[in-house]
Structure formats: C-alpha cells, structure tokens
Amino acid sequence: MFMKFLYKSASVDNVMFFIVGISVFMLVLVTSLMIFFLIRYRRKKNPDAENIEGNLMLEIIWTVIPTILVLAMFYYGWIGFRIMRNPPKDAMLVKVTARMWSWSFMYENGQKSGELNVPLNRPVKLIINSEDVLHSLFIPAFRIKEDAVPGMETYLWFLPDKTGTYDLFCTEYCGSGHHSMISKVIVMAQEDFSKWYGEKEGAGKAQDSLKIMENNGCLGCHTVDGTKRVGPGFKGIFGKEAEVITNGRERKIVIDKEYLRRSMLDPGADVVKGFPDIMPSQKGILKDEEINAIIEYIKKLK
Amino acid sequence: MTTGDREKSFYETQGRHTGILSWVLSTDHKRIGILYLTAMFSFFFVAVILGVLMRLELIAPGRTIMSATTYNAIFTVHGVIMIFLFIIPGIPSGLGNFLLPLLIGARDVAFPRINLMSWWFYITGAIVILVSLFTGGGPPDTGWTFYVPYSIKTGTNVTLAVFGVFLLGISSTLTGINFVTTIHRLRAPGMKWFRMPLFVWSLYATGWVQILATPVLGLTLLLLMSERLFGFGLFDPAKGGDPLLFEHLFWIYSHPAVYIMILPAMGAVTEIIPVFARRTIFGYKAIAFSSLAIASAGYLVWGHHMFTSGMSDIARMVFSFLTFIVAIPSGIKVFNWVASLYKGSIELVSPLLFTISFIFLFSIGGLTGLVNGALATNIFVHGTYFIVAHFHYTMFGGTAFAFFAALHYWFPKITGRMYREALAKRAWVILFTGFNVLYFPMFILGLEGMPRRYYDYLPRFQTGHFISTIGSWILATGLAIMFYNLIRSIFKGEAAGSNPWGGTTLEWTTSSPPPRENFKEIPVVTGGPYRFGKD
C-alpha cells in the first residue's frame, strides 16, 4: 500500500535537496559577486570610488525574494513533517524504553528485545518513554528522531521498506555511556519476522538471568566480571560488607537478598559509597520472579 | 611618536591607583575593554586546547587519548568557555567597551563603576567555573545546555559551574544596561540616531537582547541549582515536574544569545567595509533596521532547538515558521555588504580579507541554519554533527572571524602600533583553509548520521573525523601565527599614527592610543558616519 523505496525518508531528502539547492545558489551568487567586485574595483584599477547611498528598489527585491524562498522552505518542511507525525492506523506498535544506556523494545505480545526487529513493508509506530533522563531515538536510514522523555510518551513511525540492518543511535546526551547507547534496526522479510516473533514468544519465561539483565539494560552500568563501570560490578559482592549512604548518612550493611531487592526497587534508598545516585528504579519493570532470578544469579557469581 | 605636546595616552594615565590596581580598579572604559580582551583570550586559549584535544581523541574510533568521562567533561567545558566566556562577552564587552564611547564621541560609558563591576562579575564567574573543574565531583559533564534531568542527577560539579555561569549572566546584563543608557544619553552633539556608526546600532540592539533575555537564563540556572540542592521537583517527572519546561527556559535565553554573539560581529564588519572600499555604506537604514529586526525576531524562535523534544506539533510548526523570518534581515545585511563593494575603490588588506571570509563563512552557517529550521530536515539533522558544523560556521566562521577582522582593524587604535600586514595575510590563508578542512567534513558526517557528543563512533565515520582532525592542526597553526603577529606588534610594531586607514568615524579623530578622556574636546557631528571623497 505504500509507495517506493524508503518512502518517508525520501520526503525528508526532497526537502533537503530543495533547501540546499537554493542555499548553494545564494552562496555562489553572493560569493562570486564579492570576488568580482574585489577584482573589478580594486584600488589600482578604480582609484575613485562612487558613493552610492542605497537603492530602494534593490532593498525591496532582496527582501521580497528571500521571503518567498524561505516561506517555500517552511512549507515543504512542514508538509514533510506532517507525514512524519501521522502514523497509519494499521501500524505495528512497539513500545520503546530508553534508559542509561540501552534500548528495550517491547512488542504487542509482551516480548522484549534489545534490538528492533521489524517486518518488511509494515509501518511501525514506536511509542517512546524513558526511565531516567532524556534520550533520543535516531534511525538515520529512515530519517527519524524523537526524544525519550521520562514521564511522557512520545512517538515516531516509519516504513521499513528494504531489508537489512540499520544503525539506531541515542542523540540526546545522557551521560558517560551516551556514545554506546547504540542498537540496530533489523528489517526482515515477513516470514523471517513471524518466525522470530513466534519463537521468542514461547521462550519468554525461560529466559536466563543474564538475558534478563541484558534486556533490561543492567549491563549498561554493571558487569558480571568484577570490574566497575558506572555502577558496582556484581562479582563476589553477595555476603560482603559494603558502605552505603542512606539519607545522606554513611552506614555499613551486609549485602543480602533484602538489600539487593531494595537496590533494584528503590536504588536511592541505599546508595553505594563512591557511586552517583543515578540508577533507575526497576519498580514495575522487573517482575518478582525476575528479581529473584537476578538475586540468585548474583549470589552464584563468585 | 611625534611631538612632545602629544596628549598622554590612557596607558600613561594611571588614575587613582598604580600598578596592576590601575587596571583592575580602573573605571576607564578603555582599560576595562582591555581587561576583558586579555581575560577572554586567555580563556579562549584554554578552550581551543580542549577543542584540539577533542579532535585528537576523535581521530580514530575507540579510545585514543582519554576516557569517555574525560571527553564528556571536555566538550562541556569547551562549550561553556567558548559560549559564555569568549563569544558572548567577546565583541560587546571587549571591543565594544573600548570603542563605544569613542564611536559616539563620549568620554566614557554612562556608568563607569558599574562597568568595572561587570568585569568583576565576569572574572569571578570565570574563576568559579575554573574552580568547579577541580573540586567536588569533578568537571561538569552535561554539555553546555545543562539539560535536566541528567544535570540534576549527575554527581559532577554542576552546581558550582552553573553558579559561575550565573555570575557571567549578571555581568552581561549589566553591560547591556550600560550600553543602552550610554547610547541614549551620551552621543556627541549633533549625532542623531541616523548619524551613528552602524556598529553602535548593532551594540544597541545587542544591549536590548542582553537586558531582556539574560535574566531568564539567570532564573533557569537558579532553578537548576535549587533543584540540585533542595529537590523542588519542578523538572523531575517523578515529582510531577516537566523537563521540557527547562528546555524552554534555557532556549528562551540561549537562542537570543546567538544574536548577542552575531550582531556585534555584523556591526564590526559594517565599519570595516566602507573604509577599505573608500565609499559610503550601501543601505544605511536597511542595515540599521535589520539589526533591530534580528534582535526582536530572535525572541520568537527558541523552539527550533526543541523540534524533537516532544513539544506539541503546533508549537513546532509555529517555531519553524518564525525561524525562517529571522533569516530575512540577515540576508538583507549580507546583500547590503556586498553592494557596498560595488564601485568602491577597494584595498584588500587583512581586515577586509577577514571581513570577506566572514561573509562567506557566515552565509554557509546561516544557510545551513535554514536546513535546521525546516521541520522535516531538522528531525533528521538534529543532534548530529550537522549541527556542530552549523554552529561552528556561525560562531567561529561568523563571530570569531569578524572579531579577528575587528582586532586587525582597530589594532592601531588600541595599541598605537601596526602589525605586519604580510604575516597577517599569511595567517589568514592558513586559518581559512584550516577552518574549512576542520568543519566542512562535519556537515557530511552529520548527513551520514553521526550523532554529536559521541566519545566514540562506528568505523564508517572515520574518514570524515580524520580529515577534520587534520584541519584542526592547520587551523591551530593559522591562529598561532595570527596571535604571534598581533602580540609581537604590541611591543615591536611601528607607530601607527592616529588614522592609518583613513577612517571617517570619530574614533579616528583622536590620537592612538586615545587619551584618558578620549577627546580633547567633544567633537560636534554634522553628518553621517561614512563620508568619503567628494562630499
């Protein structure tokens, strides 16, 4: 039902060509006139200048013509934009959650993934939210971008009309991992997509703990091999004593199940000393089983 | 220097204090101007080094010389220094202070003591920012835009840095008040509004922007500080706040601020063109009014920085429309400048060279601004290197090149000496080449999808980044030569005499450097500012 190759991106590109075309023309005009005057009226050749105070006609011309040009630019830009803001009714819905520093895509059947898998030629509507700070979802190949704002839903849509793998970036600065908040858009043929979609559906529950952590972005800040990133590493912490800051006061605690659970649901309550209080709360995001699975997993990491 | 009865220049008149105090406690607008210039270029130097370090890091994918945290701090500090310490005070507070009273035939600005005070705010703010780099949680890493909620959550020393910027805001506001009052009250007898040099017009327009926009920045920063200290929650969605309102408040100031940066620059080149074309300016009134038009339209467009922020679609449309309106008066200026060369008798010396390249580079920057301003294309290029290229073309290619032009042009007036013209031209060639090699690839990178504020990038972006880094070295060479030439000439240059270029505005009627009170006798003005040749 939709037209040609990269339909929407083409509309952006047309606007781009239009504006850049006019701009290049204007630039060449201005520059060549300047250079011509510099040569033609150089002092050696033209020792006596002529005082020309102005010319009303010219002023009007170079006010009116640019005005018309920029209004045309505005108009095309706006038309292109209107297409971008009106997703077709039959679009496939994908919920996007951004967090420091990973993306999570949730499909209508509840399936989660860290990459955006979409079938060919079906419009996709992305509903975007953020768990912590501002992010921005950018897919250069489809010329679309929209910020992920905590506490507010934003949206985007695009028509994946060519199979392949495309880059997906975060373009709103969000901390030290901003540059690594990169994912992929994989456009696959309908059959491949159905296979992927169905296959994952059954596997939803049996995901292992590491996968849970990957899909929820924990590994953007934590590691399982003991090194520190933005947050503490998980290796060997269970049962150890740690210094945390509670309500501005330092205290010592022993890392046990309860503490780990609290760390995930209410990370601001006890902040590990030496780390910033930036971890997003997982309340309402991780299910109870998932939390338990993670705790078990951390327990075993020796 | 000529005769013995020459009036003592302001350098030789110390005033109430001696030594260094005769500078930092002086209320002489010329001394204050020089204080600004010195301080500004010191900070510029720091920020330039940071810029080059960034480029070095970006020469290849992966870690080259620094960690991600360091990189983020560096681009933040680079941006903050360049914007708030260099380019905003640059022409108005630095050159403007020195020149404004000279241009309108006054002995000083309207409030000399407040002028000194605003320098002290400036320097204190600058010091606070520098201190924030080495204390607390380390240098701020938010980008110069300080977007919430990240700027509230990060553990780095944002509060102190923001306080520093707040002080700079006060400094800028006070300068604006001072200039507007000065222009209203202290014009020499006979200098009607339409006899003022066009630089003064642009300073006047700038002054109003400083008065009416900067307080909003002040408030925004106060709010950011109090969020960090007390957690009111105005910008924290968990407490009911709204991060987009912060963006509005920030850009309500920061878009008009880009016109604080460019307007005085436009004014400065408008002084230069007629002098070297030996003819009057083309379209005096059009240029004067376009300054006011740019300043006022500048208030209407801040939302174009927020086209992808989740703002309402109606607001996006309105702001996009208004954005295009600002382009028109800028265009008027450009066309009038070009027309002012027509049938001139043009001498292509370094100030004019810098001016011509200013027009060229600013046009590129401005025209790509149109790409940013159209909705469809903005969605694509926002947050990419296309924007980085756009604003370096406008700020560096625009404002800074005009600033360099102005420095060369008024150098003999300020120091009483002449720089080496041949060397200045050579520096210009290298600077101009380096500039384009450095920033042009960024347009391409942006269109390929390279996001800004990225410490690391995918290998497919490498070519562009590599060329760009090479460009930064060429540019550095050019700047080094230029500054070498200027600094050397302060001490060793030939004496310049009071009017080496044959300028017709009032500053050239007094000796170089000017005496403490600028004019032996306040001149009486009988005609327009640019009267060459016959009449």
Place this chain on the structure above:
Amino acid sequence: MNKDNILEEKEDYEGSKMGMWLFLFTELLLFTGLFLLYSAFRSRYSDEFHTGAAELNKTMGTLNTVLLLTSSLTMALSINVIKKGQKKLSVLLQGLTVSLGLLFLVDKYFEWSEKIRHGIYPNSAELLQRGKGETIFYGLYYLMTGLHGLHVIAGIILISIMIIMTINERIHREKFVKLENAGLYWHLVDVVWVFLFPVFYLIS
C-alpha cells in the same frame, strides 16, 4: 586631583533613572520565568493548585499585602519630602519603609515555619506523599515567595544605605536620584508581590 574621578562626579539625572528602569526590566523578566512555570503547571494541575492554595493562610497573605502597599506609600512620600528639603521627615519615612519591610519578613517567617512544622517543605516525605500537583505547588510557592523575599531583603539593605546617605547629606534636596532609584526598586518588589498574592493565596 585623581583623574579617575572626573567622569564619575558629574551626574546624569535622566541617565541614572533610565539605567534603573532598565535594571527593573531585567528583574521583571527574572520573575517572568517563574510566573511562566507557574502558569504552565497550573494549567496541568489546576485541582491540586486549588487544594494547595486553600491551605495557605489568607489572612497572613492579606496582612503582608497591606504592609507592602503601605511601605510603598511611605517610600514615595520620603522622596517627595526630600525634594522639599525636609531631611528629618524623609529619614523617618524611609525608616518606616524599612520597618514595614521587616514586618513583612517576620510575617513570612511565621508562615513558612508553620508550613515546615507540618512537614511541608521541598522534597519532604509528607509532600511527596501528597502527590505531584501539590509537590509542584509548594515547590513554586517556596521558590517564588523565597526569591521575592530575597528581593525584599535586598531592598531593605538598599534603603538602609539611603538612610545613612540622607543623614550624611549625600542625598539632599538637589541630589536625590539615588533615593528615587531605591524607591523604584522598592515599588517593583511591591508590584511583584501584587501578583504573587492572588496567584498563591486567592485561587482556592
């Protein structure tokens, strides 16, 4: 004679006043930012703003309004009086202005401390538990009245300096622009309050 001073000595009456007005405009824009936030949030949380406002002490707010309005009167009179050379009366009126300003602050102090005693202050558990709208309402309440309070303090300091200058004859019947400017500042603080008052106390 030190050269630095020549230019500072001569006073430009119109110029000083223009400078002051320009400064006042910057103050207006400073508060504009806050009123902007207020109205944006109000349109989102209008019910909560009403409940919030209902809890503020209207009597105290009204009292404060009267105090400030009266202080504006005494301030205006003090300038009139100095123009006629009645130095003592002017000092007295300025003193009254300062006292009324101080009373305003005392009133504010009681208001704030009562709220704080009830556990309502930025980021307090009580407030967070009441929900988003009220958190924002009280956030704005503290910010806006707080910033206004700071201006009152600044005004009090300024006028106190004026009192000293009047006593020292540095302000007198021929030279009073400083006093006028201080007055302008004080009236502006009053104008801001005139808007703060209905916006916080009267919308319930």
Place this chain on the structure above:
Amino acid sequence: MNDNNKSITGYRIYFIVWICLLILTATTVAISNLKLGKYGALISLFIASIKASLILLFFMHLKYEGFLIKAMLLLTIMTIAIIVGLTFSDVWYRH
C-alpha cells in the same frame, strides 16, 4: 538640575492611590471568598493588574515620565507576552 522638581506629586494623590490599593486588596479577597471558579482567577488577575498599574503610574512616576521610558516598558511587557504566549503554544497543545 532645575527641571527635576517638576515631578513632585502632591501628597494627596499618594494617599488616594494608597487607599485605592487597599480597597482593591479588600475587594479581591472578598471576591475570592465567593468561589467563582475559573472567573475568580481571571478577576483577581485583572485586579492585580490594576493595582500594579497604579503603583507604576503614581508611585513610580511613570505617568510623569517621558515617552522613552514608557516605550521601553511597553517593549518589556511585549517581550514577556511573547515568551509566555509561545511557550503556551506547547503547553496547551501537547498531546
């Protein structure tokens, strides 16, 4: 400095203005007790504007100022209106 004194305003006018201000304060408080809902807010803002104008015109001598200061104030108020108006093009129409 002979022309400065021309702007001496009579004592009487000050007291009248002051009394008007107090009356307006009383009115606005009284109206707020009537609970007029949405209109109440508008009315109280309207009254506040009158009060502010009184202070500006008389206490701050705006009435006796030249054209310039008035024009400048107008510019400021217009700027404020623009800032608020354009921001609300977002706030009101966000989906």
